[in-house]
Amino acid sequence: MQLKKRKAGRVGRAISAISATLLIATAASCENSAVAQDFYGLDKAGRDNFGPGIAYTEFDGALLIYQEAGGRVQAIEPTANLAIHGARGQQLTLGAVADAVSGATPNGAVPSDRTQTFVTPLKPQGSSTTVTSASGGSTVIQLPPTPGQVASAALGRQYTTAANTLPMDKGFRDHRAALTAGWSQPLGWISEIGGGGGFSREEDYQSITANVRAAKNFNSDNTTISLDLNGEFDSSFPFGGVPTGLSAMNAQFKPVTTRHKTQLGFVLGLTEVMTRNWLMALNYSYDSQKGYQTDPYRVISVVDPVSGEPTSTLYENRPERRKTQSLFWDNKLAFGPTVTELSYRYFTDDWGISSHTVEASERINLAKAWYVEPNVRFYHQNAANFYRAFLVSNAALPAFASSDTRLSRFDAITYGAKIGFRVSGRSELYVRADYYTQSGDGHPANAIGQLRRQDLFAGTKAAIVQVGYQWKFH
Amino acid sequence: MEIPLAATLARADRDYLGAFQAMATPCEVRVETDDAELARRVTGAVEAEARRIEAKFSRYRDDSIIGRINAAGGRRTAVDAETAHLLDFAGQCFDLSGGMFDITSGALRRAWRFDGSDRIPGATDIKALQKLVGWNRVSWRDCCLTLPAGMEIDLGGLAKEYAVDRALAVARAITAAPVLVNFGGDLVVSGPRTGGARWHVAIASVEKDDALAGMLELASGALATSGDARRFLLKDGVRYSHILNPRTGWPVQDAPRSVTVAALSCVEAGMVATLAMLQGKRAEKFLKREGARAWCIR
Numbered sequence: 001m002q003l004k005k006r007k008a009g010r011v012g013r014a015i016s017a018i019s020a021t022l023l024i025a026t027a028a029s030c031e032n033s034a035v036a037q038d039f040y041g042l043d044k045a046g047r048d049n050f051g052p053g054i055a056y057t058e059f060d061g062a063l064l065i066y067q068e069a070g071g072r073v074q075a076i077e078p079t080a081n082l083a084i085h086g087a088r089g090q091q092l093t094l095g096a097v098a099d100a101v102s103g104a105t106p107n108g109a110v111p112s113d114r115t116q117t118f119v120t121p122l123k124p125q126g127s128s129t130t131v132t133s134a135s136g137g138s139t140v141i142q143l144p145p146t147p148g149q150v151a152s153a154a155l156g157r158q159y160t161t162a163a164n165t166l167p168m169d170k171g172f173r174d175h176r177a178a179l180t181a182g183w184s185q186p187l188g189w190i191s192e193i194g195g196g197g198g199f200s201r202e203e204d205y206q207s208i209t210a211n212v213r214a215a216k217n218f219n220s221d222n223t224t225i226s227l228d229l230n231g232e233f234d235s236s237f238p239f240g241g242v243p244t245g246l247s248a249m250n251a252q253f254k255p256v257t258t259r260h261k262t263q264l265g266f267v268l269g270l271t272e273v274m275t276r277n278w279l280m281a282l283n284y285s286y287d288s289q290k291g292y293q294t295d296p297y298r299v300i301s302v303v304d305p306v307s308g309e310p311t312s313t314l315y316e317n318r319p320e321r322r323k324t325q326s327l328f329w330d331n332k333l334a335f336g337p338t339v340t341e342l343s344y345r346y347f348t349d350d351w352g353i354s355s356h357t358v359e360a361s362e363r364i365n366l367a368k369a370w371y372v373e374p375n376v377r378f379y380h381q382n383a384a385n386f387y388r389a390f391l392v393s394n395a396a397l398p399a400f401a402s403s404d405t406r407l408s409r410f411d412a413i414t415y416g417a418k419i420g421f422r423v424s425g426r427s428e429l430y431v432r433a434d435y436y437t438q439s440g441d442g443h444p445a446n447a448i449g450q451l452r453r454q455d456l457f458a459g460t461k462a463a464i465v466q467v468g469y470q471w472k473f474h
Numbered sequence: 475m476e477i478p479l480a481a482t483l484a485r486a487d488r489d490y491l492g493a494f495q496a497m498a499t500p501c502e503v504r505v506e507t508d509d510a511e512l513a514r515r516v517t518g519a520v521e522a523e524a525r526r527i528e529a530k531f532s533r534y535r536d537d538s539i540i541g542r543i544n545a546a547g548g549r550r551t552a553v554d555a556e557t558a559h560l561l562d563f564a565g566q567c568f569d570l571s572g573g574m575f576d577i578t579s580g581a582l583r584r585a586w587r588f589d590g591s592d593r594i595p596g597a598t599d600i601k602a603l604q605k606l607v608g609w610n611r612v613s614w615r616d617c618c619l620t621l622p623a624g625m626e627i628d629l630g631g632l633a634k635e636y637a638v639d640r641a642l643a644v645a646r647a648i649t650a651a652p653v654l655v656n657f658g659g660d661l662v663v664s665g666p667r668t669g670g671a672r673w674h675v676a677i678a679s680v681e682k683d684d685a686l687a688g689m690l691e692l693a694s695g696a697l698a699t700s701g702d703a704r705r706f707l708l709k710d711g712v713r714y715s716h717i718l719n720p721r722t723g724w725p726v727q728d729a730p731r732s733v734t735v736a737a738l739s740c741v742e743a744g745m746v747a748t749l750a751m752l753q754g755k756r757a758e759k760f761l762k763r764e765g766a767r768a769w770c771i772r
Contacts, residue, residue, distance in 0.1 A: 009763045009764035009765055011570050011571075012746060012764030012766055013762050014566075014570050015567070015570065015585055015742055015746055015749075016737065016738060016742050018566045018567075019563075019737075019739050019741040019742035020738070020739065020742075021563075022559050022560065022562075022563045022636075022741060023639050023640075023643070023741065025555075025559045026555075026556050026560070026636075026640070027643055075658075119604070129696075161636065178711050286760065312519055378625050424617060454729055
């Protein structure tokens with residue numbers, strides 16, 4: 001009698017899957033009979049007892065605290081994610097994020113050996129973003145009246161920066177809330193098809209995203225090819241209106257209140273089980289962005305060609321189009337008691353930026369229910385072709401200019417570690433801490449006059465701490 | 475604890491055949507090799523694993539994990555990882571079968587004794603016992619199982635198949651030679667024989683002791699059989715199989731005399747065969763719908 005292969009029904013498939021899970025899970029705990037005496041939940045193999053074909057739900061809640069060195073930005077961000085897995089490979093994901101950001105942020109101007117004064121529009125009373133002179137370190141000023149202007153619009157906010165100090169706007173405060181939802185499931189010969197959307201709102205920014213995804217498994221599920229299409233529509237409605245690029249910084253309300261940005265892109269992915277201990281993923285992504293990409297609050301100093309003293313301050317200006325590409329190579333290696341993850345990312349865009357990221361992490365199981373996962377990340381990027389630390393007053397204005405250090409050439413290192421404790425076989429408590437430092441060229445060769453004595457790189461140093469809880473249940 | 479081993483080893487054609495008695499059933503392991511010492515080691519390891527599982531999961535032993543759970547009298551019992559995986563599996567099968575496969579159905583055996591006689595229990599006895607049946611009544615959380623007082627669990631419906639799969643894993647850890655493990659008709663092979671030939675497996679007749687109902691050829695995977703060949707009640711011409719429907723408290727009616735299923739593992743084959751039996755007269759339909767490779771005897 002020849003055994004013929006037939007397509008299994010729902011119950012048959014589920015039994016097949018949970019039988020395999022049972023035998024794999026128990027094989028690990030039976031390798032050493034003494035190990036089988038370990039209590040469930042403290043056992044290594046007990047971590048995942050939800051095989052394919054089993055409906056279950058995963059919850060992940062975390063609180064993230066971000067603090068930049070030098071009393072700059074601080075943020076508190078609670079997150080909650082829920083993934084509901086159906087017995088037939090369906091998956092519903094829901095996410096919610098809120099954050100509160102406050103502190104001081106470099107405004108983009110260069111330091112000077114003299115006191116500098118900056119003016120911006122005054123936030124109206126009653127707005128939750130009102131900055132008082134006490135907390136913001138700024139004062140309300142009366143602007144010279146211009147014909148036809150209402151009285152309140154004639155008030156501006158003024159702040160000063162001491163000599164030899166990086167100019168910072170201390171009135172930075174924002175709240176953000178974001179929601180995401182997604183669905184995926186197998187459909188016919190397609191292993192996974194789905195879509196999702198997201199909505200995020202800040203006091204001066206709004207973002208709407210949508211994506212669709214399809215994936216196909218081949219070669220006994222050892223190979224997966226996937227395609228994601230992403231779209232995003234953003235609206236920027238900065239306080240005080242949208243300034244004209246490279247116009248002089250001032251306290252007037254600008255007539256244009258809202259600008260938009262659209263983004264379309266795709267990710268092509270390949271995941272391959274190379275060997276029993278090695279999982280590899282390769283992703284290529286492409287994005288095309290169109291619209292307003294300038295930071296409406298950021299300025300750039302124009303300096304005297306001899307003394308290097310700032311003579312005026314202009315709003316920055318960035319191109320409206322940007323095309324980005326990246327290639328991401330990820331490897332997960334499980335040898336012995338540790339799991340190693342090694343990844344590399346190459347990024348390039350038509351603004352002239354290219355970057356390399358190398359990241360490594362190692363998960364080490366400690367006694368009983370504890371594990372530790374140190375990680376390190378190295379990052380290097382080249383400057384955008386319109387990056388300028390400052391402009392010079394006797395030279396022609398370029399079409400685009402920004403002094404944002406995130407567009408400059410710099411290196412960054414992140415060191416971190418995660419410590420996890422398995423409360424039971426299905427729940428885990430973790431604490432993650434990271435320290436991030438940027439280093440760039442604070443003394444470029446083209447510095448003029450007093451700028452040679454200033455540090456022109458306003459890079460960030462930040463500590464990030466995250467406490468979270470993961471729970472799986474039927 | 476050192477478990478005393480009792481297997482015998484004999485040459486059978488191209489194989490060495492190790493045989494012993496465990497789990498109230500004859501057990502055998504065939505190793506295709508000329509190396510008697512290797513066959514002895516494999517047989518010893520298989521027997522040790524079978525006896526370990528029997529001792530650990532027997533409901534007849536007070537010192538087994540099942541004995542301790544059943545004697546807890548409403549208190550919770552912490553269990554080890556292996557037991558937890560089996561309980562998870564049993565719970566998943568309970569869900570998948572809509573409550574038809576239930577490791578708590580053992581209480582019904584206090585009323586039903588399948589000895590070939592005509593003693594049918596009374597409906598009121600069964601009703602009373604049904605309150606002690608239902609996996610949904612137990613609390614199974616993280617590491618601990620709590621049974622309401624009077625309830626009991628029995629992994630007999632899957633322990634033998636699990637032992638077969640575990641025995642093969644133990645054998646594979648010792649040798650790459652072709653191996654067949656057969657515990658009372660539930661069997662698994664490590665892969666094809668040397669040279670790619672299939673294993674020949676006979677399906678025993680349900681009517682007569684030594685007759686054969688058919689031959690199967692197996693290159694990989696497992697076979698398991700569920701049936702009531704020798705365990706039944708007969709009254710007024712109605713044959714009551716030993717398979718009880720936990721939802722009614724009564725034996726399943728019009729079930730096939732035996733169902734044999736081929737699958738990747740013995741646990742999987744056994745569970746599909748059991749669920750098919752529980753379908754009664756719809757057994758064949760169920761097997762067809764689920765795409766099982768199966769043989770029914772009525």
